[in-house]
Amino acid sequence: MTLQNRVTPLGELIAAPERGLVYGNRGCLHDAERHVRRPFQVKRWIACRLEFRGRHRADPMPPGRYTGLFFLDEATAFAAGHRPCAECRREDYNRFMSLVGETRADAIDERIHAERLGPYREGRVDELPDGAFVLVEEEPWLVLGSELLRWTPGGYTERRARLRGNAIIVTPRSSLEALRARWNGVVPFLHPSTTEVE
Secondary structure: OOOOOEEOOOOOEEOOOOOOOEEEEOOOOEOOOOOEOOOOOOOOOEEEOOEEOOEEOOOOOOOOOOOOEEEOOHHHHHHOOOEEOOOOOHHHHHHHHHHHOOOOHHHHHHHHHHHHHOOOEEEEHHHOOOOOEEEEOOEEEEEEOOEEEEEEOOEEEEEEEOOOOEEEEOOOHHHHHHHHOOOOOOOOOOOHHHHOOO
8 A cells, every 4th residue: 555655845745656765754644544634743844864773664654653754855855844853864953953043943843834834935936046946837846957857756757947037936945045055964855866857
């Protein structure tokens, strides 16, 4: 059975067979039958390593425990409103907190929670850093260099020139601050398909 634990750049939870390169959670979202019953339990949405201290995310939906989520890459996790985990990615977490100007996890989690739940905003695409996401015809596209790449659960599948003018920005403002500093953590920032798609 394909579980509904794959996260889109819009923060939606979908069922897709591809696992992704980054792991994370938002608390316990599933019931005893492994069906997702809510989009989040807590405001602390984190992005983790796939493996840490011998923990291999074998069962992403253990009974009564947090729901394991998978992201195509960290750019997707940032767009969905997740931030680096303070346990398995301590150095990334510390750097992220420094870049966004916060010292407490509760403060940044509250801030990003408001950003991801608020309405999307419009902004100039040519001013966005690599790794940001915008909506084009209601679909998420990754900003990368002079191009936009179309996101799918299995990878990026199409290229087009970066738009001129405005578009709806998906990535929360706080995460954009980290991207502007040319973010690169210990988990894969971009899926390998970014170099393969034509």
